[in-house]
């Protein structure tokens with residue numbers, strides 16, 4: 487086995503916990519492959535795994551954690567509440583079901599997956615997550631795909647600020663407003679599809695920067711994420727790519743290169759606008 491890479495830096499969260507800046511995303515990884523790929527990631531040096539009820543692979547992520555040989559507190563595990571489980575009581579039951587599947591005593595981070603504004607239930611759902619946190623069943627609570635105006639409602643109506651907002655974020659969609667709101671309120675911005683599902687990798691500007699550093703385009707994009715202060719959770723299916731995506735802490739983009747990547751912003755999403763659901 488190849489030697490593990492140094493682990494990603496731990497970023498402090500506003501509730502006193504810490505989160506590894508690079509995690510392993512598991513969306514669309516079939517359950518039959520999930521435990522193996524998560525173990526590959528852990529062996530490579532990852533200490534952060536991202537799953538969701540929607541992904542159908544929580545059990546296999548839990549299995550990878552339980553069989554990793556690492557103390558539980560060295561791994562950071564996130565899961566998410568799906569859209570048909572909004573509402574106070576339903577959210578509590580959804581969390582129980584996630585914990586039953588994942589087979590762990592405690593979760594590190596539980597997120598509301600989407601605000602689904604048409605249901606108008608996300609504040610009630612948030613109250614359930616606050617209870618779960620207060621009961622110690624989850625260390626930290628946050629949201630995903632929340633625009634600043636959704637975050638504002640949570641804060642105004644419950645007084646409790648999410649510690650993370652996990653949003654689609656890559657050079658085409660840098661989410662400046664979400665990041666500025668997060669910086670002002672102690673909310674860490676976490677990038678999902680940090681490589682725009684791989685579509686980002688054909689950008690010629692990025693290829694030029696990659697050549698300057700003798701790195702891959704994926705590494706340039708993830709390094710840009712790191713230098714912005716984002717958490718990022720790339721998904722990959724081979725050991726070589728899994729390792730490559732964590733190996734971004736020994737080089738740096740220049741301010742000019744950061745600007746060149748920022749110049750790619752065009753608002754293009756690979757997923758839905760959260761306000762449309």
Ligand SMILES: NC(=O)c1ccc[n+]([C@@H]2O[C@H](COP(=O)([O-])OP(=O)(O)OC[C@H]3O[C@@H](n4cnc5c(N)ncnc54)[C@H](OP(=O)(O)O)[C@@H]3O)[C@@H](O)[C@H]2O)c1
Nearest residue numbers: 511512513630678679680681682683684704720721722723
């Ligand atoms: N909260 C949400 O609503 C939400 C939504 C979407 C995703 N997510 C989370 O974010 C994670 C990552 O997002 P994502 O999986 O959609 O997209 P992504 O990480 O941006 O991109 C994954 C794609 O890029 C390819 N890739 C990865 N590393 C590469 C490398 N070093 N070189 C070349 N190609 C590479 C992968 O190919 P191979 O797999 O073939 O290696 C895969 O096709 C998900 O797994 C999930 O955990 C959350």
